[in-house]
Amino acid sequence: MIKVTLPDGAVREYAEGSSAMDVARSISEGLARNVLAAKVNGEVREAGRPLPGDCSVSLLTWNDTEGKNTFWHSSAHLLAEALEALYPGVKFGIGPPIENGFYYDVDLGDRTIGDGDFAAIEAKMKELAGRKSAFVRQEVSKAEAIRYFTTKGDEYKLELIDGLNDGEITFYQQGDFVDLCRGPHIPDTSFIKAAKVMSVAGAYWRGDEKRKQLTRIYGITFPKQKELDEYLVLLEEAKKRDHRKLGRELDLFTFSERVGAGLPLWLPKGAALRERLINFMKEAQEKAGYVQVATPHIGGKSLYETSGHWEKYGKDSFQPISTPQEGELFMLKPMNCPHHCEIFASRPRSYKDLPLRFAEFGTVYRYEQSGELHGLARVRGFTQDDAHLFCRPDQVQEEFMKVIDLVLLVLRALGLEQFEAQVSLRDQVDRSKYIGSEENWQKAEQAIIDAAAQSGLKTVVEYGEAAFYGPKLDFMVRDALGRRWQLGTIQVDYNLPERFELEYVGSDNQRHRPVMIHRAPFGSLERFIALIIEHTAGRFPLWLTPEQAIILPISDKYIDAAQQVAGNLKDSDIRASVDERSEKIGRKIRDAELSKVPFMLIIGEKEEETNTVSVREQGKGDLGAMDLDGFRRLVNERIQASLGTH
């Protein structure tokens, strides 16, 4: 008998050679039907494999990430089986699970696959799934593996085998399809009840652009048709919230081919929203002891040679612009920090001056490959809510923590409740891409880890994600649809002060090198606005929205009264306008609802006589009549509530 420890701590006994599936059956038939794989002593394996002896077992179902991944990985095999049936001779690269579904990279030879082929592939997948083929694990020798794929003529698999050691190679077979695979897999194909091919794209073999481009086929599968339907609804919802679409509908921003790809043009409403975000941040920063500075959009090339950016990014930047007479070279600024370093260096600094916190909403320009541009989320010119803190080494941790507080304030004010912080450290092996001394790096990495821990942040550590000049703390936010966005970042930098030879005089009357902290809670305003558009579906927090109220006169007779109300509201800083069109009230309401103005104030005979307005809330309906003071109170209450502590 073997002893099996379950996640709740219970220990049960089973016969030698029992599998996780036997464990599941002993608990309930229903559970057994839903078990996709099992975690045995921390390792994910097939549920059907015999247990290795006394062990801990947790059964994985669709509700576990690992269960899902196993399900999707097996689905990738099913996709491959379908492709092999439909396109004989197709060669296979890799087919892993991803966040939403899976893909398989394939070499179709001269053939191509397009949207029109998806239905046939899906039908084939469903047909094969219905055969209830078991996923059969088979250990093979390297020689056997090579023989099999040589006969099959699949050079990609052969290359993968080349990187594996004899004795650790396994094949998995379902139906007639055999694949090189580490596993694990779900018990059989019948678990897959719904399948959809999502898209195709090019992908280089092993991510190397010098190598052959394969066709990547994306798919997603579910254990129930209903779940696929729900997923498709979610995608529709995401489409409706797409900031590019809403940006146009809400008159926030536009692009022009003549201005250039990736260079957003802010329309009045969008510019107003941007301005409000800037003011919000300015106010918060002022309270936190920052001072505003302002610097030009270009800077001499030598500035970036000093900073190291020229060497690192010069080739991948907008190229220098030159003066006609003197031939001086200037760069469009890709970041604000070198300019701020020069401000620090503009006069002698005392330890008593520190920390100095220079803030600037600086617009920077970075070359992005044309294929990478994406609405406001990825642009070539953008404005950072940038600031650089120059401090003494003993102040780093405290300053870092204050910045974390500022970031949390921002996230709260915008209703971004779900987030985690990522501590980005150096690659553990390859350190060639980083500049700066080992000692400074270690100090910086420790300061971040400590500050994050003291702030009680939920953090994950990622190696290899640091900037080339220092480690950083990145905030990853989840929006209302559960999608992840990388936002504000805080970076410790011991390197730039060194390169710019920045100094302050300490209490010991000696020169010391300050430490620099880069930080941008929003990251870029453009990207941040893209996030809040999608997060709120265009229904911005009341304090932020371009237009807080629209006044709808019942007929032309009440336009004057409406204008008066608008004027009154403007005097108390409520942003309001009047719909003066000769339309019926129903029409005005419909248009206001669609443009997502939070409050509609209706004025007709009744209201004019009683000196009130009838208030209607967007998406909610009629709130009844109230006087203007009542409405002001309502607006203020809502704003206080959404800003939290503010």
Next chain:
RNA sequence: GCCUUUGUAGCUCAGGGGUAGAGCACUUCCUUGGUAAGGAAGAGGUCACGGGUUCAAUUCCCGUCAAAGGCUCCA
């Protein structure tokens, strides 16, 4: 930059080798209506741009630009 797909009115889209279409938006007129679309008329296009094939190209072919999805990259 690379792969796949797309580009027709401000927006959403139909069409198709021979005079360019719809709905919404816009303009004007009528209507003055109480909680999600009142009526009529009008204006609006080098069918992304450049080249080729053709008697004739918005339509077919090639190139460029832009956009969408993906790859690679991201100070």
